Amino acid sequence: MAARRLVYPFVLALVACSSPLLAEAPVSAPAVAKSIAAPRGVRTSRVGDPTALARTVTRLKPLHEPLGKPRPGDWLAQHKEAGQLFRQYLRERPVTPTGKRSTIYVQPLGEFTAAERRIVELSAEYLSIYFTRQVKILKDLPPDVVPARARRVHPDWKVKQILSTYVLNDVLKPRLPSDAAAYIAFTASDLWPGEGWNFVYGQASLRGRVGVWSIHRNGDPEESEERFRVCLRRTLKTATHETGHMFSIRHCTAYECNMCGSNHREESDRHPLYLCCECHAKVCWATNAEPVARLRRLAKFSRTQRLKSELEYFEKAIERLESGR
Ligand SMILES: [Zn+2]
Numbered sequence: 001m002a003a004r005r006l007v008y009p010f011v012l013a014l015v016a017c018s019s020p021l022l023a024e025a026p027v028s029a030p031a032v033a034k035s036i037a038a039p040r041g042v043r044t045s046r047v048g049d050p051t052a053l054a055r056t057v058t059r060l061k062p063l064h065e066p067l068g069k070p071r072p073g074d075w076l077a078q079h080k081e082a083g084q085l086f087r088q089y090l091r092e093r094p095v096t097p098t099g100k101r102s103t104i105y106v107q108p109l110g111e112f113t114a115a116e117r118r119i120v121e122l123s124a125e126y127l128s129i130y131f132t133r134q135v136k137i138l139k140d141l142p143p144d145v146v147p148a149r150a151r152r153v154h155p156d157w158k159v160k161q162i163l164s165t166y167v168l169n170d171v172l173k174p175r176l177p178s179d180a181a182a183y184i185a186f187t188a189s190d191l192w193p194g195e196g197w198n199f200v201y202g203q204a205s206l207r208g209r210v211g212v213w214s215i216h217r218n219g220d221p222e223e224s225e226e227r228f229r230v231c232l233r234r235t236l237k238t239a240t241h242e243t244g245h246m247f248s249i250r251h252c253t254a255y256e257c258n259m260c261g262s263n264h265r266e267e268s269d270r271h272p273l274y275l276c277c278e279c280h281a282k283v284c285w286a287t288n289a290e291p292v293a294r295l296r297r298l299a300k301f302s303r304t305q306r307l308k309s310e311l312e313y314f315e316k317a318i319e320r321l322e323s324g325r
């Protein structure tokens with residue numbers, strides 16, 4: 001038996017990270033390659049109206065299935081979590097992408113195939129719609145920003161991996177733009193977070209506003225149109241779920257929801273890309289998004305990208321909110 005712990009964390013969220021290199025002079029963030037503007041008319045300096053959003057929770061509730069008993073190996077079978085309703089979230093003084101730090105930055109890191117690059121661009125577009133924020137895609141950082149000491153070949157699988165903590169602490173943190181609500185690296189390389197671990201899909205520093213997600217294990221988007229959509233849906237889930245954590249949203253334990261914790265791939269594929277009524281209100285409050293306008297933008301994206309189940313949900317949610325006006 002190998003001494004190494006055979007654990008397969010879905011994603012890791014670090015509350016605090018530290019690195020001796022943080023003391024060095026900061027390096028500037030790469031230039032912007034593409035900018036996706038926030039929807040017009042949204043005041044990103046403010047949070048939303050909690051009373052109006054509490055009403056949306058009631059209106060949308062019938063559309064959501066309460067989370068059943070966890071299956072063996074599921075996140076909630078192994079982690080005790082209390083959950084977080086909208087009213088509890090408001091009491092927790094959440095970190096919000098308001099004021100000066102309101103732009104989300106996407107940082108491509110390393111090499112990508114054409115289809116992988118398209119997934120990264122679509123994820124940036126989706127983040128902009130989901131969080132009603134300006135998103136800037138920065139110019140690529142070359143693979144050699146991660147030195148040999150932060151790389152390995154997995155001893156059993158022979159897969160090349162890069163050290164996620166190095167990316168967070170030594171690549172992203174020194175380059176964090178001063179107006180960044182979140183600074184997120186996407187890589188096509190596999191990630192591992194250090195001694196004792198096999199791999200991670202992604203890792204985020206909740207207080208540091210930095211995160212790194214790998215699309216390596218999301219399937220090969222070059223293979224077929226269907227595989228492209230599988231890879232896209234998985235990447236969108238991770239990107240929005242983890243960015244949600246960066247804005248103080250905890251794991252959902254009330255409904256099937258994008259903010260549910262996932263312990264393994266099957267569980268993650270089971271959870272929807274959309275949010276439950278409680279978490280929807282949190283995102284709308286934190287980003288000052290008008291709920292119906294946001295849902296319309298999400299529906300449009302889902303229609304264009306043929307994300308069928310998501311489109312069906314968004315259309316039903318719009319109908320319910322509009323009928324309650
Ligand atoms: Zn999570």
Ligand SMILES: [Zn+2]
Nearest residue numbers: 252257276279
């Ligand atoms: Zn939820």
